[in-house]
Amino acid sequence: xxxxxxxxxxxxxxxxxxxxxxxxxxxxxxxxxxxxxxxxxxxxxxxxxxxxxxxxxxxxxxxxxxxxxxxxxxxxxxxxxxxxxxxxxxxxxxxxxxxxxxxxxxxxxxxxxxxxxxxxxxxxxxxxxxxxxxxxxxxxxxxxxxxxxxxxxxxxxxxxxxxxxxxxxxxxxxxxxxxxxxxxxxxxxxxxxxxxxxxxxxxxxxxxxxxxxxxxxxxxxxxxxxxxxxxxxxxxxxxxxxxxxxxxxxxxxxxxxxxxxxxxxxxxxxxxxxxxxxxxxxxxxxxxxxxxxxxxxxxxxxxxxxxxxxxxxxxxxxxxxxxxxxxxxxxxxxxxxxxxxxxxxxxxxxxxxxxxx
Amino acid sequence: xxxxxxxxxxxxxxxxxxxxxxxxxxxxxxxxxxxxxxxxxxxxxxxxxxxxxxxxxxxxxxxxxxxxxxxxxxxxxxxxxxxxxxxxxxxxxxxxxxxxxxxxxxxxxxxxxxxxxxxxxxxxxxxxxxxxxxxxxxxxxxxxxxxxxxxxxxxxxxxxxxxxxxxxxxxxxxxxxxxxxxxxx
Numbered sequence: 410x411x412x413x414x415x416x417x418x419x420x421x422x423x424x425x426x427x428x429x430x431x432x433x434x435x436x437x438x439x440x441x442x443x444x445x446x447x448x449x450x451x452x453x454x455x456x457x458x459x460x461x462x463x464x465x466x467x468x469x470x471x472x473x474x475x476x477x478x479x480x481x482x483x484x485x486x487x488x489x490x491x492x493x494x495x496x497x498x499x500x501x502x503x504x505x506x507x508x509x510x511x512x513x514x515x516x517x518x519x520x521x522x523x524x525x526x527x528x529x530x531x532x533x534x535x536x537x538x539x540x541x542x543x544x545x546x547x548x549x550x551x552x553x554x555x556x557x558x559x560x561x562x563x564x565x566x567x568x569x570x571x572x573x574x575x576x577x578x579x580x581x582x583x584x585x586x587x588x589x590x591x592x593x594x595x596x597x598x599x600x601x602x603x604x605x606x607x608x609x610x611x612x613x614x615x616x617x618x619x620x621x622x623x624x625x626x627x628x629x630x631x632x633x634x635x636x637x638x639x640x641x642x643x644x645x646x647x648x649x650x651x652x653x654x655x656x657x658x659x660x661x662x663x664x665x666x667x668x669x670x671x672x673x674x675x676x677x678x679x680x681x682x683x684x685x686x687x688x689x690x691x692x693x694x695x696x697x698x699x700x701x702x703x704x705x706x707x708x709x710x711x712x713x714x715x716x717x718x719x720x721x722x723x724x725x726x727x728x729x730x731x732x733x734x735x736x737x738x739x740x741x742x743x744x745x746x747x748x749x750x751x752x753x754x755x756x757x758x759x760x761x762x763x764x765x766x
Numbered sequence: 767x768x769x770x771x772x773x774x775x776x777x778x779x780x781x782x783x784x785x786x787x788x789x790x791x792x793x794x795x796x797x798x799x800x801x802x803x804x805x806x807x808x809x810x811x812x813x814x815x816x817x818x819x820x821x822x823x824x825x826x827x828x829x830x831x832x833x834x835x836x837x838x839x840x841x842x843x844x845x846x847x848x849x850x851x852x853x854x855x856x857x858x859x860x861x862x863x864x865x866x867x868x869x870x871x872x873x874x875x876x877x878x879x880x881x882x883x884x885x886x887x888x889x890x891x892x893x894x895x896x897x898x899x900x901x902x903x904x905x906x907x908x909x910x911x912x913x914x915x916x917x918x919x920x921x922x923x924x925x926x927x928x929x930x931x932x933x934x935x936x937x938x939x940x941x942x943x944x945x946x947x948x949x950x951x
Contacts, residue, residue, distance in 0.1 A: 412816065415796070535852060539852060672926040
């Protein structure tokens with residue numbers, strides 16, 4: 410790790426002010442991973458001042474010399490709202506600093522938002538879930554081996570404009586949806602898809618105050634700017650997530666397909682939620698993971714399920730639509746079919762859940 | 767050498783040990799005054815802000831029972847308890863620790879009987895090379911306390927964060943089955 414100063418913020422205001430002050434100074438500057446420098450106020454992932462909560466992504470990437478912040482602001486003492494889980498008839502509030510392990514076993518989340526609980530239970534390991542926060546988990550970065558190894562000079566995400574070593578390299582686990590000629594890095598998380606499927610919104614707080622947006626809009630496609638992963642400003646915190654209670658929320662599940670049965674990232678995953686009555690889908694909500702460059706809302710599939718009886722043939726048609734635009738590379742040509750089968754199985758298992766009406 | 771005040775942590779008066787050793791020590795890197803409670807004893811140190819809890823335990827406090835397997839959060843050998851919760855010390859900054867730390871050395875008294883989980887690991891032949899074992903034992907204790915050791919299937923799932931290259935897994939499950947009814951601490 411490169412040297413950094415460490416401080417602990419006692420409030421969100423103090424954290425944001427400290428990050429904002431560093432930006433305004435300009436003197437710290439913002440470096441990309443080869444030290445070429447960039448504009449102050451640039452992408453959050455390249456900022457010289459980083460927030461740290463659980464630290465499980467940040468410290469990992471700092472040890473690999475992929476991320477090189479010069480200043481860490483510890484968020485763990487932030488005020489109550491950031492630490493709370495609250496439910497009412499309208500929905501669920503999840504503070505950004507809630508630990509994954511706590512949310513995973515929260516009785517009301519398990520019962521009323523099962524896809525959320527499952528996405529957390531199936532993620533990482535018990536130790537990591539005790540450390541990692543919901544806000545940090547959503548912001549985790551790709552496991553692409555080329556991104557994670559600075560000895561590969563070609564990584565547009567680490568070093569804008571340098572190329573992509575993965576496209577002609579070993580790319581088995583990388584994305585087939587949302588890719589560009591500049592980047593095929595996968596988004597490896599699970600929770601984000603569960604939140605996207607349930608139409609969660611994310612609250613942000615920065616120097617310019619608070620704003621809320623659909624979580625689906627937080628992450629960006631790589632396009633020609635893979636180093637811009639989210640719409641977050643370098644001074645912005647995630648405050649928490651609001652998950653509405655809708656007709657499809659309770660009948661939901663998370664299916665994770667991977668090389669190992671535990672403690673492994675998804676090769677393919679599906680977060681599905683169904684408003685189902687008499688075997689007919691009122692509404693479906695689908696988000697895919699392990700196969701895309703960002704948490705992937707599969708609207709093309711949802712549309713094919715709406716108003717129809719859900720059987721294997723219809724599920725298969727929806728899955729075909731979800732992956733119709735897939736672009737594969739040398740080692741991941743298997744992924745679209747794996748992704749389709751994952752979605753079909755998730756939909757059928759979700760439809761078969763024995764819920765009380 | 768710059769010093770950096772750390773919020774509500776008391777400043778140390780005098781270093782308890784001579785300071786960081788080894789080739790990686792960088793005298794220009796920011797340092798912090800740290801105060802931690804480890805196995806019931808308070809330690810005051812100055813350390814580079816980058817020091818992980820794992821390295822602090824091993825290099826500065828001489829508590830080498832906690833092992834460095836991968837140093838990337840992928841093997842679980844570095845598992846310790848912080849505030850009674852199992853965590854990975856290789857991905858924990860020493861500066862960020864706010865609750866009591868329990869390591870493998872903290873389970874049995876210096877001349878006292880072994881912790882039931884330690885004894886169970888011996889009784890059930892639950893280690894070969896022993897390298898993953900301290901992390902396994904602490905993880906196992908937490909697993910039981912969390913209520914996740916009620917069945918073999920649950921034990922396997924909830925212990926999956928601790929890898930064992932010697933593949934002592936079946937015996938580890940057996941050890942946890944043996945000890946789970948005996949944990950009062």
